[in-house]
Amino acid sequence: MTISPVGRLEGTVLPSPVLDVSGLTISYRDQSGTRTAVHGIDFSVAPGEVVALVGESGSGKSSTAQAIIGLLPENGRLESGSIRLNRQEIAGWPQKRLDGIRGSVISLVPQDPGNSLNPVKTIGKQVAEILIIHGKATGALADARAIELLERVGLNQPALRAKQYPHELSGGMKQRVLIAIAIALKPSLIIADEPTSALDVTVQKHILDLIDELRREYGTAVLLVTHDLGVAADRSDRLIVLRQGRIQEQGPTADILANPQSAYTQRLLADAPSLNIRQRRVAAVAKLTQGEADDIIIVEGLVQDFGLGGKDKGLRALDNVSFRVRRGTTHALVGESGSGKTTTIRTVAAFQKPTAGKVIVDGLDLSAPPRETLRLLRKKIQLVYQNPFGSLDPRQTIAGIVEEPLLNFEPMARAKRTEIVASTIEKVGLPLDVLQRRPHALSGGQRQRVAIARALVLDPQILILDEAVSALDVTVQAQILSLLDTLQRDLGLTYLFVSHDLAVVRQISDTVSVLNGGKIVESGAVEEVFEHPQSAYTRELIDAIPGKKYPLHASRPISTNSGNI
Amino acid sequence: MARYIFSRVGQALLVLWAAFTISFVLLQAMPGDAVLIKFQNPEYGLSAEQIADIRAAYDADGSVVLQYVHTIGNFLTGDFGYSLQAGVAVSAQLAANLPSTIRLAGLAFAAAALLAVIIAVLSNISGFGRLRSFIQSLPSLFVSIPTFWLGIMLIQIFSFRLRLVPVINPGEWEGLILPVLTIALPISAPMAQILLRNIDEVLTRPFVSVARAKGASHTFVLWRHVAKNAFLPVLTVAGVLFGELLAGAVITETVFGLNGIGSLAEQAVNFQDVAVLQAIVVISAAAFVTINLAVDLLYPVLDPRLKAKLGGVA
Incomplete structure (x- = not known):
């Protein structure tokens, strides 16, 4: 030196x-x-x-x-x-x-x-x-x-x-x-x-x-x-x-x-979500409280056991979990590691069969899904993962990554596929010239946009966002959250938003379920749960959110900058 | 834990049985006949009837299934049958040849491990900064050298040119130097490669920075933190390399004219001495399986994480 x-x-x-x-x-x-x-x-x-x-x-x-x-x-x-x-x-x-x-x-x-x-x-x-x-x-x-x-x-x-x-x-x-x-x-x-x-x-x-x-x-x-x-x-x-x-x-x-x-x-x-007590989120679906309940995800009495092999006693990862998500809204699942968030979404996405209980996604019963139901479900429900670096194949071009889901369903002319891919990339606010690049040439925020585009390309109704903004810097996080909000309004998407970050949850969700040790300890409208938490665990979670010392009281608007990162 | 040991031992026995069966089938399917090769030799001057009697004595024309059952039963009781060529019990031949091969293989393995560690240490201590890339290229060089060529070259250089080690009527231990080196060099190469790669990988792990932040020197970190972590994967490879060691022994014993299992195998192949070959295959398989079983059982002892996974909570 x-x-x-x-x-x-x-x-x-x-x-x-x-x-x-x-x-x-x-x-x-x-x-x-x-x-x-x-x-x-x-x-x-x-x-x-x-x-x-x-x-x-x-x-x-x-x-x-x-x-x-x-x-x-x-x-x-x-x-x-x-x-x-x-x-x-x-x-x-x-x-x-x-x-x-x-x-x-x-x-x-x-x-x-x-x-x-x-x-x-x-x-x-x-x-x-x-x-x-x-x-x-x-x-x-x-x-x-x-x-x-x-x-x-x-x-x-x-x-x-x-x-x-x-x-x-x-x-x-x-x-x-x-x-x-x-x-x-x-x-x-x-x-x-x-x-x-x-x-x-x-x-x-x-x-x-x-x-x-x-x-x-x-x-x-x-x-x-x-x-x-x-x-x-x-x-x-x-x-x-x-x-x-x-x-x-x-x-x-x-x-x-x-x-x-x-x-x-x-x-x-x-x-920074934790420093901003946001203004009331404008509900994604205007007539949220009116009319017939239109629940796109219904989970009732869900139990998930994992055997540890042999005669060892199994682990109950989920115990009598029930919640409903209204079409076009965002439901958040919050909880700490080991609370059962990931198990819940894996069951909702039909990656595993529930031990007991009912899961109905847009009318499809997943408790005993025939093959065809599963294929239909895959088009309805898509996932965006936490790590934008690990979830994209480094050897494929962005065009290839976004196109891939299309190849798994009914045959489609190449020109048509290219057109869908291009329009999806535009929807997530990326310039078209990223299509020929590979993931390593993009920033974290851009990669997460690609991951969202890949999820959207099948025109699904539900996106499961598994800690989808947790690995991003706050300014990028704000942009992705804003993009998700726009997409939800434009496309009528339903989000199942999994996060450990309560400040972010508060910013993006309509309803929330708090999980602890595989059980739902509290659920309801976000404002209600955050303002008047009923369970001691929820209170503890909310108390632990940093940034309480200098509350900024919504004096600043949430960044609406959803431009390219 | 008991379950793990039980299943590993079971797997080992299964492999052993499969090795026996496959070699039995292959040896039976071989064209030619050991009895004929030996006794049709005109020097013996045996008549067709006498040969037929001998064949009956060896049960050479019996049913294959019966022979299989018979042989496996004998093997289980430690009876490996008789060598047609030498006319003595196979177990006696093994007793004569096995010790020297075990000594050769054991020394070669130890030498290979030592060499791998030396290469890894040299390329990680500061004084050898410039030599580092040369030292790191040694394993690739070693692994590309064919055993027979290496043996001949070592004899040429050290015995004939430099006259350092005699090859003709050498002392008991002196005679082992070159054969051990011949086997050890190519075996040390993959070990060293994996060790080097693991050391580099472990050095980037966060716990190494934490150890440095405690004030530990580079050398301290290397020995106290990196070594054991980097060594664990080498153990797996070492087990597999043992197979190469056995193959290496056959060639090396032939090149150096040593008596051992390798040279015994070579003669047995020449004369289609089925009983000897069958015994050698089973002995080699048993050695290979035992070494790998030992590695599998050693792993949980060395790596506490694995012990926990196996349910052996302390």
Whole structure:
């Protein structure tokens, strides 16, 4: 690593910052050459302070965090700038020297607890390791300290946990273990890189509370890297908004939220579902409350058991689930992982037979579907998945991907197919020149539009949207939500919207069912459920939505920008 | 867990039975007759009747089904029959030849594993940065070399040119050096390739960054975190490679003139000595099946995730 230190002003009267970054420039090398990801940014973190680094994907927030702790990917390079940790210049330190401060002065709470622990080592060993590496304890003493730390981060039965392997713990528990590692040596700075984006919303709240509590106790400063403005708003003292490797603005969190200066920050705030108590959604079907009930999806007493093979007792994934969806409306299924959301939609989409109960989709009974019913159903009901990167075949062109469903039904002339594909691509707001490209040439938002086009090409009546906007940046998410809204009105579509994100659910749905442990704990009109939740679980879910600290009270309209991304 | 062991052992026995049956059918279907090959030789000067008597003694013209039942029964009791060519019990021949082959195969396997690890380590320590791409190309080179050619080349270079290792009347262990190398080099190649690829893959996993963030050095991470994760898939391949090891032994023993199962097999094929061939096939299959069974049973011990899947909750 080569750096050219930048001259700095010295001698300020403020307490010297834990972290002082100036002129930080990071670039990545790949086949196409060198790409600068971060362009000379300056910021600092005071002792005990929480500074949130927010931005969308590609903003350089993670690169910045990785550079500070000296763990840029192999093709990444710290081009120039200075990183001062407790007034010591660490930019340009060789890895061997950085090993001495990593874990002890600066530590990391990573993004993905599921993959951040070694699968073949016990929890206790992985916690004790940090003590051993820094020579703070060895052998039985280190193991005992590890158990104390596990207890400190709120794990029940810490002695048992220490002997377990990562796969035996839930995501939230694993993140607690990683926090225990991060605080073990009472560092002066913790870098929390999207610490809760892989966790359920109630778990997220507990984890963020824990980080807050430990930070106060130890006086540790936190650099919180997040894409979630709600989380940043609730948890940070100061906010740094990054975009394409440049700082858009930074300052006290309350000030920025109340009075954002840059146009980009304004848009980001407007697009963040969690910060906006939206205006009442105009019901997709005007005469929602009048006339005969026209329920396109009827689920009654649905039970789904999964046998674990052999004489093991099976798992009841769904227990007496019932709901109805009116034609042309959006019904949301919300719940945390393991609540049965995915099982429900798989049964509604006839990917599996229910153990008991009735599923009727547009008059077709799926409880005992003959082959022909299934084929008819496939044309009526289509799915859009969460991951726009994994759900498109990288070797096919966009035209091929969107055309494929047509080939599975009655033969159609090639010209006719091409015409349908082109008109569908236009419907989802993509330019026609994407047709000859392949998925890797498109952005995440564009790919999700392609996935929607593929679902629409058969002219279905129902779209099942399985966390369809969860992987997208807020501004892109707002655009896709707006597109979905338009399509619903134009085409009279019915949506079954599966999400863990209640803020988004509130924005797009008419009715909602809250699932917990395979049972529906509450259902009804969205406003009703959100304003007057009846079950304790729903209340807990709603309380856990971040972004409550600075409510923006619908002062900003939801972005209606549905143009190309 | 008990279920898993039970089903794996059952599968292993099934494979063994299939190997026996298929080889039995193939050996029976072979044209030619071992009895005739041996006893029609004019040197013996036997009459047609005498030959017919011998045939009856060996039950050479009996029903195939009866012979099958008879043979499988004998095999189960450890009786492999008699070699026509040598006129001794096949079990005696095996007892004479098996130990040297086991020694050769065992050493070759250990050498191959060692070589694979050395290649993987060398290409991952910082000092060898420049040599890295050369070291990484070694496995592809090794895997492309035919065993017989490699054996001959090693003899040419080390014995005849450099005179480092004698091939004519060598000491017991000295004589093993070149044959072991001949088998080990091509076997080490796929192991090293998989090990290298796995190390690279594991190094990109988030838990490696977390370990680095604890202050662990690159070497520490490599040994304490990456090694075991990267090694697990190699184990599967190692089991499969054992088959190649046996094939390699046949050629190598012939090239180096060693007595062993390989050379025994070669002679048995030349003389259509069915009983010997049948025994060798079953012994080889048993070795192959045992090694792979051991790998399957070892996996859950080394990988806690698999143990959980098998219901062996600690």
